[in-house]
Amino acid sequence: MSEIGLVGLAVMGQNFALNVAEKGFRISVYNRSPAGTEAAVGRANKEGLDGNLIGFDNIPDFVASLQKPRRVMILVRAGAPVDAVIETLSEQMEEGDIIIDGGNEWYENTERRKELVAKKGLLYMGMGVSGGEEGARNGPSMMPGGSKEAYAPLEHMLAKVAAQVDDGPCVTYIGDGGAGNFVKMVHNGIEYGDMQLISEAYDILRVIGGASNEELSQTFSDWNKGELESFLINITSIICAKPDDKGEGYLVDKILDKTGMKGTGKWTVQQAAELSVPAPTITASLDGRFTSGLKEERVEAAKFYEQLGVAEPSVAESPDDKAALIDDVRQALYASKICSYAQGMALIRAKSLEKEWDIDLGSLARIWKGGCIIRAVFLDRIKQAFGRKADLPNLLVDPEFGADIAARIPAWRRVVQRAVAAGIAVPGMTASLAYFDAYRRSRLPANLVQAQRDFFGSHTYQRTDMEGWFHTVWDESFGSADTATTSAYNN
Known part of the structure; x- marks a missing residue:
């Protein structure tokens, strides 16, 4: 059984999968186009990693090959393709399983998907991955966010796959929701x-x-x-x-x-x-x-x-x-x-x-x-x-x-x-x-902008020498109101 699965074997996906395999973890891979899967398996064979990287040509067999709780990382184009993969995976996965989106996704999409899969008992993470092709293969910087419960079963693996610096691996849990994608x-x-x-x-x-x-x-x-x-x-x-x-x-x-x-x-x-x-x-x-x-x-x-x-x-x-x-x-x-x-x-x-x-x-x-x-x-x-x-x-x-x-x-x-x-x-x-x-300046010319806003729109202003909001009739010929009508202008 594989410790993790990966869907999407373009440049980033293929290199990340090889990185995982090289670090000693068994990984199952799937790509919508069989040629992508064949290419990844071929590279693994050449690099002596074929025992740790296993290719699949269908989602049911791919999911079935994973240890529980199942952990599946998605590295496909952001937007609708991610939603399509999530929908397909959700049909095969069970309560407590984990989906990780490793693409450059809009953080609100991650928050929406987290809530969506939670209805099926699944955990969801949006994880930023930086370093390009070289980083994916040899050690990227990773920014996982989303369900903190999902991070625990992944932490040991991500810590080995990440780039290593003098004070530890270049990965840490960022925060809930879309925090990882936002960062x-x-x-x-x-x-x-x-x-x-x-x-x-x-x-x-x-x-x-x-x-x-x-x-x-x-x-x-x-x-x-x-x-x-x-x-x-x-x-x-x-x-x-x-x-x-x-x-x-x-x-x-x-x-x-x-x-x-x-x-x-x-x-x-x-x-x-x-x-x-x-x-x-x-x-x-x-x-x-x-x-x-x-x-x-x-x-x-x-x-x-x-x-x-x-x-x-x-x-x-x-x-x-x-x-x-x-x-x-x-x-x-x-x-x-x-x-x-x-x-x-x-x-x-x-x-x-x-x-x-x-x-x-x-x-x-x-x-x-x-x-x-x-x-x-x-x-x-x-x-x-x-x-x-x-x-x-x-x-x-x-x-x-x-x-x-x-x-x-x-x-x-x-x-x-x-x-x-x-x-x-x-x-x-x-x-x-x-x-x-x-x-670095303690005083900017924003005072003039506030005066202009009050002149043409009665937006009011604050003073440096007394509390409160004020409005001035700057020139009666312009028809400015003599009193501010709403505090909503104070912005």
Whole structure:
């Protein structure tokens, strides 16, 4: 009998199944297309894991092959395909059996499904899995949420399958309902921000600094040995130096500047708006992807403005201050990355309070230290920050991160100023700097916005020198009411 079953053998599913088998657990697998099952079994045979990975061509036999309580993980496309698999599995499974959805699912769908299968006595979990193909095969970061009762029979297995770091496996129970999916969604939003910021650093060094691909690769490699050490910095170094196997030059220079996406970044920004949590770095990264999609319009806009005497930024000759520029960009990138992670953590904190999930933000930072796409050396410091103060409202007010940012402000401002002067869009770095500058100010110009709202809509306002809500007739010629008619305007 198998200890776990897996439905869905595309890239992630197949690699995850092989990972489970390699860790010594017997796993049954099923794919809607028999070719997928055959491919997984074939790989298991080649890797000497055929004794632990068993393929099935129908759901009844697949379910019957599992130990009780049966544990089945689903790795199929989010949405309707998941519902279809759940319906089929539910017909074969019994009370106390467990279904785990390991895809990038909308958290409310997980909560709905948890309630649906509970009527049949089944337990349900939504588990975020990060790390891509390599992580799935060798050890991902996993974020299981949903029924806590379901986690206990899975914990020993997930702990071995997960990536391993100095303080344990990269998996922990996140919280009830859709907590696991929500956290994975925000993880991906942070990932969007991180990738945008790195691409901006690359653009500045390439255009303003005149850096060659070899120099870019070496710079990112050097950065990966210090405070910026991370998976994304590491692969950027590799990408910059990769020769084009279909022509001369480097492959990255031949790739179309048009970014794809799968929706989790958009969901993150939508949730930030719903919760009134500012997430400008993540939002800027999403806007960056939207703008990249306007390739044809951008090409025409470049021609249009060239005729008006506004040329595109041109790659500079190697400047005399290249070393200083590289160091400034390193500091600006680090400070901006802190803002991206701070926004993601603040968003998770807000949702956890709303849903009473009681998410441990320090534990999240710990399980993101290995296996996942945003793994970075400074995640250990984020874990320590929440260890010092569990209810820390924002990483920007942690003493250590605060000191880091304060020391990098001059370089951060120089980089943004140079980019703007050169006509290079750096929406991520600019948004991060603006987020920091707004968050650290005790008084913002929102007082004027409130006055405007009261002027045209009698929305009322509060004062700094007395309690209560007030309304003013700012100019009688505009017909403003002389009294506020409802407290509902106070928002």
